[in-house]
Amino acid sequence: MNIQIEWLYKTKNGAQAVFTSQQLPAAQALMLVDDIMQTGRAKNIVLTDAYDSTWTLKELKKYVQEIASEPQNVTIYFDGGFQRDTRQAGLGYVVYFEQDGKAYRIRKNAFVDGLLSNNEAEYAALHLSIRELEELNVHHTTVSFKGDSQVVIQQMAGEWPVYEKELAEWADKIDKRLAKLGITPVYEHVARKQNEEADRLATQALNGIEIDGKKELT
Known part of the structure; x- marks a missing residue:
């Protein structure tokens, strides 16, 4: 499954912009989300699959764990x-x-x-x-x-x-x-x-x- 990440990034002086990633493998998307969150400046993170269904971070982590043993x-x-x-x-x-x-x-x-x-x-x-x-x-x-x-x-x-x-x-x-x-x-x-x-x-x-x-x- 591929996931697209959308998030609001806000700078120290208050400037902000919305960024959208390309479709990424779920495990890779999860790693990027964790990295983005560590900046402390990302808000309103939205995870969307190829069928336009949205996922919470908890749901995505569970999914990645479940498919770890699958090709x-x-x-x-x-x-x-x-x-x-x-x-x-x-x-x-x-x-x-x-x-x-x-x-x-x-x-x-x-x-x-x-x-x-x-x-x-x-x-x-x-x-x-x-x-x-x-x-x-x-x-x-x-x-x-x-x-x-x-x-x-x-x-x-x-x-x-x-x-x-x-x-x-x-x-x-x-x-x-x-x-x-x-x-x-x-x-x-x-x-x-x-x-x-x-x-x-x-x-x-x-x-x-x-x-x-x-x-x-x-």
Whole structure:
């Protein structure tokens, strides 16, 4: 969950102004609020989530304590590779997240056949990554999805229409899974170089190399 902070700041000579932060992860917002309050010059602090619901400082502290053991700050890179002559595809994704004060990375891939295009392989990779979120029990939070397929990113973001039936079906399944988990997706198109980890996983799947690993990051 992200929180926006609004507060009234008053100087020693009586001048005052209202400041508003960007949306911040709840734990980060809580740390900033504590720091702002230590100045002794902040008044009327208002905490608002992405759904325009307001929180008291006590409620936010309780929430942060409750979610401390749940995955947070989740970012997913996904990619799909497709061989047109065999209609075989390799799917790959990388999940970065934090949990219990530690950072982790999950790398997985899968081999599938019977798909119709590279775009469908990209959708299938995105869908597979969301199944990983279910396994991790990620829910009611914002997740960043990054891929090098401009078609998939723009279509899932609602910027481009989806005309192909098979792609529309994938998009619907993805939206339904995310809604069920209470996840707010943020889609970002990245260059292939920035997505090379997921791209490599997709290629390895096509070559019959299965990857399924989790690593704690320092």
